[in-house]
Amino acid sequence: MTETTPVQPHEATEQTRSLHQTFSRVWANWPGLGSLAAVNHTTLGLRFMITGLIFFLIGGVLAMLARTQLALPEQNILTADVYNQVFTMHGTIMMFLFAIPVLEGLAIYLIPKMIGARDLVFPRITALGYYCYLFGGIIILSSLFLGVAPDSGWFMYTPLSSAEFSPGPGSDFWLLGITFVEISAMAAGIELTVSILRTRAPGMTLRRMPIFCWYILAMALMIVFGFPPLILASILLELERATGMPFFDPGGGGDPLLWQHLFWLFGHPEVYIIFLPAAGIVSTLIPVFSGRPLVGYRWVVLSIIVTGFISFGLWVHHMFTVGIPQLAQAFFSVASMLVAVPTAIQVFAWLATLWTGRVRFTLPMLWIFGFLVIFVCGGLTGVMLALVPFNWQVHDTHFVVAHMHYVLVGGMFFPLIAGLYYWLPHVTGRLPSERLGKWGFWLTFIGFNATFLLMHLTGLLGMPRRVYTYEAGLGWDWLNLLSSVGGFIMAAGVAMIVLDLLLHARLGRRAPANPWQADTLEWATATPPAPYNFASQPTVTSRHPLWDQSDVAQQMAAGEGHLGEVQQDQRDTLGTDAITARVAERCHLPGNTWLPMLSAAALAVVCIGLLIRIYPLALAGCLVAAVFLLRWSWLNGGHPLAAPLTDAELAGKDDDQSPPLESRTLDGPGRWGMIITLLANGTLYASLLFGWFYLWTASPQWSAPADSPLATLPLLATAILVTVLTLLYRDRVRHLQGGEDRHLAAALGSLTVLGAIATGAVLWVMVSAPLAATEQAHDAVLMVMLIYLFWHCGLATVLTGLQALRVRLGYVSAHLPYETRVLQPFWVYTCGVFWLSLAAFIGLPMAWGGG
Amino acid sequence: MTRLAAMISLGILMLLGGCAGWFDGPLSTLQPAGPAAHSAALLWWGMFLFATLVLIAVTALWIIALRRDPGEVSDADAQRQQNRWIWGGGLALPLGSITVLLAFGIPMGHSMLPLPAEDRVEIEVTGYQWGWRVEYPEQGIELQNEVVIPSETAVDIILRSEDVIHSFWVPRLAGKTDLIPGHTNTLRLVADEPGTYHGVCAEFCGVGHAHMQFTAEALSPDDYATWLSEQAAQQDEGETDD
C-alpha cells in the first residue's frame, strides 16, 4: 500500500512541491516503531477500523461456532458452559469492539477532511482512545483463551452476573474491560463534537455542513450522554462484586431492575449511535451516485436530531416483561413506535433523491440497496416489538435475535461495507475488484436472509434465545439447519470481501482523483491522503464545494487558502465559530508523542490489577497514569514549546497576529472540550442520582435511616467553602481577562491550600460517618457520592496548584489567560455537584422519609 | 402496484394457510390455545401482512427510482418530489400505521392483564436454578415443574424467584412474565380447553437454562376440583405420616 504514489488534485510545480515537503516534515509520523507514537487522525482512524475488522472476524467465528452447535437438535459440540461464553462474547465483541469503534474510526478518518480541517482538535486524545480500545479489547479477548470468558449474556443482567451466581472472573473481565474500552468511545464522542463545532473551514456554516457531519455530530453527542449510565452501572456492579456493596441485591435494599434501567438507558441510544453514522454513509453516497443534492436536507437534519432525542426515551421497551406499570408501558410503547417517523423520513428522502437523479449503479450502491431491504424489514419488526401484547410473546425468543440482526447488520454492516468500497480509493488510491465485490455482496445478502428471515419463525414457534441446544420435534429442526447453512454462506461472503480488500492493495487499478465525482471536501486531498490533508484550508461557499466551487481542490493544494504555510514548525488548523464558521483562532496541534500510549498502558495495569484483585498494583498503575496524564496536560498549547511569547509580548504588548493563537484567546476548542466533558460527567452524576432516587422509591426492600448518617453541618460548611473558592477563582480569571496578573501566583496558591482543606473535610465526613456500605444499598450510594465529591474537589485543587506553578513559570499570564478559562468550568461544576448532593442528602429523606 | 402487492400477499397467506401444520408445535405461539395467545397470534398475522406490503412497496419504489430516467429536474420539481415523498411516506405512512396498530393493540394488551375476575384461581410459582416450584397455598399442595390449572378459568400465576431472573412462558396460552428476585409479578393464564401445554424459561438464567422446562396441565373445572381434593388429601396423609 505504502509504495503507491498519491494522486494529487493539482499539477505539481516546483513551488507546491517544496510546500508539500515542508508540511510533510512537520506532520509525518515517526518512522518504524515510532509510528506507535502517531497522533494523526488519518493513521488512527485506519488503525481503529482495521482493529475493529479483526475483532469482527473473531466475533464472526464465535457466531459460526454457535450456529454449528444449533444446526441440529441435541448436539454436544459445545457444552452449555462454553456456549454461554460464546454467545456472550459474540454479542460483546460485535457491539463494543466492532460496531462502535469501527464507526468511530470512520468518523475520525473522515470528519477533519470533510470539514476542511487538518486534524481533529485533540490529536493526543485520539491516540489515547485508540490504545484504550486496543488494550481493553485484548484484555476482554484474553478471557476467551483463558476459558473464563463472561457468560451472562452481553447485557449482563444481575444477579446472574453478580458474585454469588458468577463467582469466576468472567463478569469482572466484562465490567472492567468494557469500561476501559469505553474511555475510547467517550474520547471520540467529545473530540468529534468539538471538532465539528469549532474547526470547520471558514464559511462552512451549519447549513453548509455535509450531511455526514450532522450524523456524526448526533452520534458524538449521543455517546456523550448515552455512555455514562453504562459506565456508572459497570462501576457499581464491579463495586458490588468486589466489595459487597449491595446496589443490585434486594437483600441489602438494592434492586436487580436498577441494572436493567441503567443498562438500557445506555443500550437503546447505543442502537442509534450505531445506526446514525451508517445512515450518514447512506445519505452521503446516494446523492453522489444520483448526481444531485440530497432531497430534503433540512428534513433529514431534523430527523437526525429528533432520533437523538427520542432514542433516550424508549429504553423500557427492552423491559416490557419485568412487571412495569401499565401506563409506563403504554408511554414507552408509543415512544418506541414514534422513532419510526424520523427513520421513515430519511428512507423517503433517499427515495426522493434517487427518484430525481440519474443513478449510477455501482458496487457501493448495491450494498446500499441491500441495506434498504434488510433495514426496512428490521424497522418493521421493530414496530411490531414495540406493541406490548405482541412483545410479551416474542420477547427473549429467536424472533428478537432475528430482528436485532436485521437492524444491526442491515442498519450498520451493509452501509459500512458500502462506505468501505466508496472510500477505499481514498485510503489506498486503488479500486477494488467489481467481480469479487459482487460475489461478496450476493453471498452475504443471501446468506444473511437465509439465516435470519427464517429465524423470525423459529422464535414464533417458541424457541427462546440463548439456549445451547433444543429437543427434536418442536418444529425448529429444519429452521435451525437452514439458519446454520445461511450463516456459513454469509461467512463465505465476508471472506470474499476480506479477500478483495487484501488483493486490491496490490492488484487494484489506480483510482483517478475524485473517482465518484463526489461533492465533499475529503476528495480534495491527495489519494492516499497526506497527513496534513490540505496544504491550505479553503473558504467554503457551498454545501457541495467540489461541485459548486470550481478549482477549490487545486487552490487548496497550491497553498492559496488559509494557513498556507508552516509557522514555527507547528501543526495547526483553524478554529472557527460554531454556527457562522467565521475564523476565530489558530489552533496549535500537538505532534507525535508517546504519552497517550504510556497513559493507556498505565490504565491497562490498573484494569488488570483490579481484575486479579491485587490492589497495590492497581494503585501503582493509577499513580503512574496520573503522572503521565499530568505531564500531558503540562505540555499544552500554552507551553513555551508550542507557542513561545513573541517579541511584542515579551515587550509587554499584545501580540496582534490574526487570527490569534488559541492560547491567546479566552474561548478556544480546549474550553469547549472541558465543557462537553463536564456534560458527560454530569450525565454520570445524574445517573447516580437517578439510581438513588429509583432505589428509594421502587426497590422492594429499601431501608433508609430516619436521620442522615452524614454530618450535615460540616458538609454544608464545605459546600460554602467550595462556593467561595469558585467565586474567588472567577474573580482572578476576570482580572486576568482585564490584563491584570499581579499576585496571581499567590492568589492561586492560596486557593490551592483552601481547596486542600475542603478536600480534607469531605474525606473526614466520609471516614467519620457510620456508613454500613456493604450492608445497605442506601449507605453504599452515599459512599459513592462522597467519593465522587472527594475526587472532584481534589482534582480541582491539584489542577489549580499546577496552574499556580505555571503562573510562576510564566506559562499563564495576562498574555496567556486561556488555561484559567479552561479550568474555570471545572470549579463551577464541582460547586454545582456539591450543592446538588447536599440537596439530595437533605431533600430525599424529607420527601420520602426513611424506610 | 399496491393491488399487485396485495394479491401477492394474499397468495402468500393462502399458501401459508395451506401449510398451517408448519406453524404448529408444542411451544408455538401460532397455535394458540388461550385468549391472550389468540390475540397475539392475530396481531402477528395482521402486522405480518401489512409489513410485507410495506416492504414490497418500498423495495419496488426504490427499484423504480434506481432505473427511471428523471429527465431534467428543476429545483421546483425536486421540491415537489420532496413534499410528496416526505409528507406521504415519511409522515403519513408511519403515523397512520402506528395509530391503527395502537387502536388494536392497546385494548388487546389491556385484556391480557390480571384484572379482577370471578372464580379466579391463584397459584404461586417460584423459579430457581433450574426448576419451578409450584404451590397452591390454600390447599397446601406443592408440585415440581408442573402446573395444574382449570381450563376456561382465569388463573393468576404469582411469580417469584429464589436466585436469578427467570421468565415463565407457556407460549400457547399467554405471553411471558419475568420472575425477579425481590419482586412479585402476576401473569394471567387462561386455557380454552383441557390439555397439556408446554412451558419454558425464557430469560437466560445460566448453564441449565435450556433445560428449565415445565408443563401446564389444564383440567376441566370439574376434574380440577377433584384433583385438588385428591392432592390435598394425599398431602394431609403425608403430613400425618411424619
Ligand SMILES: [Cu+2]
Ligand atoms: Cu430460568
